[in-house]
Amino acid sequence: MNLLQVEDAVTGWQRPAHRPVSFTVRRGEIVALAGPNGAGKSTLLQALIGGNGARLFSGHIRLIPQTRIGVQTQHQPPVSGVPLTGAELLNLTVADPRGLPEWLAPHLTQRLDKLSGGQRQYLALWTILQAPADLLLLDEPGNHLDRTGLASLPAALRTRADQGAGIVLVSHDDELTQACCNHVTHVEPDDDALPL
Amino acid sequence: MTHSLSEWAMQLALFWRPALTGALLAATLALLGLYLRLRREYWAALAYGQVGAAGALGALALGAPPLVGGITLSLAIAGLKHRPEKHLPPAGLFPLLFVLGWGLGLLLTANLPGVERLGQALFEGQLYFAGPQMLAGAALALVATVAFLRWQGRHLLLANLNPEHFRALKLSVWPVRSGFDILTAAVLALAVMSLGVMGAFALVFIPAWLIFAFAPGWRAALIIAPLAALLAYVLAFALALVYDQPFGPVLVLMLGALAGIAPVLAKLTSNQKSAPRCQTAARFSMYETP
Numbered sequence: 001m002n003l004l005q006v007e008d009a010v011t012g013w014q015r016p017a018h019r020p021v022s023f024t025v026r027r028g029e030i031v032a033l034a035g036p037n038g039a040g041k042s043t044l045l046q047a048l049i050g051g052n053g054a055r056l057f058s059g060h061i062r063l064i065p066q067t068r069i070g071v072q073t074q075h076q077p078p079v080s081g082v083p084l085t086g087a088e089l090l091n092l093t094v095a096d097p098r099g100l101p102e103w104l105a106p107h108l109t110q111r112l113d114k115l116s117g118g119q120r121q122y123l124a125l126w127t128i129l130q131a132p133a134d135l136l137l138l139d140e141p142g143n144h145l146d147r148t149g150l151a152s153l154p155a156a157l158r159t160r161a162d163q164g165a166g167i168v169l170v171s172h173d174d175e176l177t178q179a180c181c182n183h184v185t186h187v188e189p190d191d192d193a194l195p196l
Numbered sequence: 197m198t199h200s201l202s203e204w205a206m207q208l209a210l211f212w213r214p215a216l217t218g219a220l221l222a223a224t225l226a227l228l229g230l231y232l233r234l235r236r237e238y239w240a241a242l243a244y245g246q247v248g249a250a251g252a253l254g255a256l257a258l259g260a261p262p263l264v265g266g267i268t269l270s271l272a273i274a275g276l277k278h279r280p281e282k283h284l285p286p287a288g289l290f291p292l293l294f295v296l297g298w299g300l301g302l303l304l305t306a307n308l309p310g311v312e313r314l315g316q317a318l319f320e321g322q323l324y325f326a327g328p329q330m331l332a333g334a335a336l337a338l339v340a341t342v343a344f345l346r347w348q349g350r351h352l353l354l355a356n357l358n359p360e361h362f363r364a365l366k367l368s369v370w371p372v373r374s375g376f377d378i379l380t381a382a383v384l385a386l387a388v389m390s391l392g393v394m395g396a397f398a399l400v401f402i403p404a405w406l407i408f409a410f411a412p413g414w415r416a417a418l419i420i421a422p423l424a425a426l427l428a429y430v431l432a433f434a435l436a437l438v439y440d441q442p443f444g445p446v447l448v449l450m451l452g453a454l455a456g457i458a459p460v461l462a463k464l465t466s467n468q469k470s471a472p473r474c475q476t477a478a479r480f481s482m483y484e485t486p
Contacts (some may be wrong), residue, residue, distance in 0.1 A: 049364050071364040077357040082234065083411035084353075092354045093361060111412060128361060137364070 002026055003067055003135050003166040004048070009059035011047035012040065016057045016190045023185040025135065025166040030157055032177040033170045035187035041170045042074065044187060045137050048168070063135070070133035074140050077124050079112040086112060086123050093131035099159065100126060101152045118146025125153075129160050136160065136167045142176055154179035214326040214390070215433055218443075219426060220334035221387045222399050224341045226425035228380055229404035230417055231345075234356050239290035240277065240377075241384060241400045244270045245393045246297035248385030249318040253304040256311045263333070263389055270385035274377040321392030321444025323433070330390050337383045344379055345418075348372060353414070392444030399425050402451040410464070428454045 008020040017040030025031050033041045046054035048061060049071055063069075070093070077089070086108040090097050097108060104119055104126075112120050121144040128136060141157075142150055157180045161167055171177055177184055232241050248270035255265020273293050305315025317325070326334075345352075348371045355362045355372045362372075387396035403425045411417035432447040 049360060052360075052363060069364040071358075071360045073360045075360070079357060081408055082357075083408055083414055083417045084357075085413040088414050089357075092350055092357065109413075124358075127358070131361070 001064070002062075003064055004168070005060070005062040006048075007060040007062075009044070009047070009061055010057040010190070011044045011054055012057060012190075013043065013054060017043045018190050019188045020059055021185060021187055022059075023183065025168055027134070027164050027166050028161050029183070030161050030167040030169055030181045032181040032184040033168065033187050034172075034174075034177060034184050036189065037172075039187045039189045041187045042139050045071075045073075045139050045168065045170055048137055067135050068133045070128045070131045070136045072125055072128040072136075072138045072141060074143060076121065076144065077112075079120065081113060084112050085109055086115070089123055090127050090130075093127045095127045095130040097126075097130075099130070099156075101148075101156075103148055116146065117144055118149045121145050122149040122152070126156075129156060134165060136165055138167060139170045140172065141169065142171060142173050150176075211324060211437065213328065213331050214323045217326040217331045217334045217390055218323050218429055218433060220331075220338045221383075221391060221396070222425040222429040223422035224334070224338045224383055225387055225396060225399035226403040226421040227341055227345065227418065228383060229400040230407065230421055231349075231352055231376065232380065232400055233404040233408055234353070235376075237380075238401060239294065240274075241380065242397055243273060243290040243293040243297065244381040244384040245388045245396050246294045246301065247273050248297075248381070249388050249393050250297040250301040250304065251385070252318065252389060253301055253308075253311045253315055256314055257304060257308050262314060263329070263386065266385040266389060267382050270381040271378060274374075274381035277377055278373060317392070318388055319392055319394075319444070320442040321390070321395045321447065323390050323443045324437075326390045330386075333386050334390075337386055341379060341383065344371075344375070348375065349418075352376060391447065395444035395447045398448045398451045399429070402455050403428075406455055409459075424454060425451075 002024045004025040006024070007022050009022070010016045010018065010020050012018070018035075021033075021044060023031055023033075033044065035041050043054055046052055047056050048063075049069065079089070086104075087097065089112060090108070097105070100108070101122070104122055107115055107119060112123070115123070125138075125141050125145075128138070138157075142153055145153065154176060157167060157169070161180075169177065169181060229241075232238060248266040251269025252262035252266035254269070256262045258265075273290075276289065276293075301315060301318065304311055306312075314322075351362070351367055352372050355367075355369075384396055384400070387399070391399065403421045406424060407417045407421045411420055428450045429447065432443065432450040435441065435450070436443045436446040
């Protein structure tokens with residue numbers, strides 16, 4: 001059964017951003033959205049979340065009712081100077097800390113601004129990846145990860161999918177998409193759309 | 197002016213009600229201050245206090261209860277926060293309301309003899325005259341704040357740190373937007389009636405600023421901030437009483453002194469074992485506060 005069905009969808013903010021896109025996501029599947037910069041991949045993701053101004057211009061987006069969605073965008077949590085530990089960050093989304101890589105788990109009790117940028121990014125990703133959700137929308141999860149985090153990422157995504165989640169992954173990283181995705185959908189920019 | 201120990205005890209017995217009122221408000225404001233700092237809403241806090249003071253003076257001039265006037269006007273400007281942003285740049289709204297509240301309050305104080313005493317008290321802090329109604333209001337403010345934060349504390353953090361995920365969860369938005377604003381506006385309008393405008397604002401601002409620097413985590417911050425505020429408050433209360441000084445300025449200076457030790461505390465806590473830093477990732481991290 002499809003968690004998410006996208007049929008000939010064209011999304012954008014003030015005007016269409018990309019050509020029609022179709023794909024489906026089932027439980028246990030990871031679907032990558034690939035394409036050049038500015039093609040509208042993140043816009044499509046925003047339209048899937050809904051309620052933020054990103055519009056569906058044509059086509060259909062069907063989501064099973066009561067589907068719990070987890071969202072990770074490229075905007076990272078502004079935790080610098082905020083007294084928040086890793087464990088408290090995970091608790092915000094009720095994310096399960098079990099399964100955290102060994103290089104990160106011991107640092108959960110530390111303030112986030114005492115961790116490295118890569119460690120913070122991996123924890124921020126984990127708060128979404130392990131939140132109680134059926135469908136995860138991840139926008140460039142590899143951004144800002146250090147080498148250790150990048151190495152751990154494919155297995156973490158695959159494990160989450162195997163636990164029953166469907167995942168939509170926006171990524172420029174071909175290595176990552178080849179390592180863990182079931183399907184790759186290409187998003188092409190709508191060059192014919194008239195500028196405002 | 198100094199007093200013997202027995203005179204101090206007599207005065208404390210005499211002033212137990214104002215002392216308790218202020219203590220309850222100090223703890224409440226420090227708690228709210230943590231979330232106001234997280235939301236970067238200090239100008240709103242200042243405006244709630246100053247406009248609340250002007251509302252109290254205006255109400256007194258009209259023969260209405262000052263507390264009602266203060267809370268009403270403060271809540272009214274909280275309602276402006278989420279108005280359509282057509283006419284004024286939003287970043288300037290609360291600074292504008294703050295200075296307007298200040299101007300209006302001073303003019304009312306200067307021109308209406310009936311409100312002069314209250315006006316002076318609002319600017320200096322009139323803690324020693326807090327009556328049973330103020331005590332009840334302060335107790336209610338603390339209970340309401342604790343209950344609200346137990347209900348919505350996690351969502352307030354999530355809405356600020358990960359707004360996209362908060363939206364995707366389709367959680368109710370009004371508690372973390374209007375609900376928090378209403379609570380803050382009402383508590384600040386109440387607090388200025390006894391602590392004064394700047395005393396109340398200092399309790400919102402300084403403990404949170406201090407605690408953000410060195411608290412080991414959010415849960416710890418929720419405990420340390422009210423305790424730090426209470427410590428400064430008790431010392432200020434005793435000093436103002438013993439040396440017969442206006443309470444508000446003494447409280448502000450005491451909180452300022454407390455803030456002076458922040459770098460020392462931050463240095464002490466920075467000696468905790470930290471994880472090795474990844475310089476490249478940190479350089480490009482977007483975690484820095486804009």
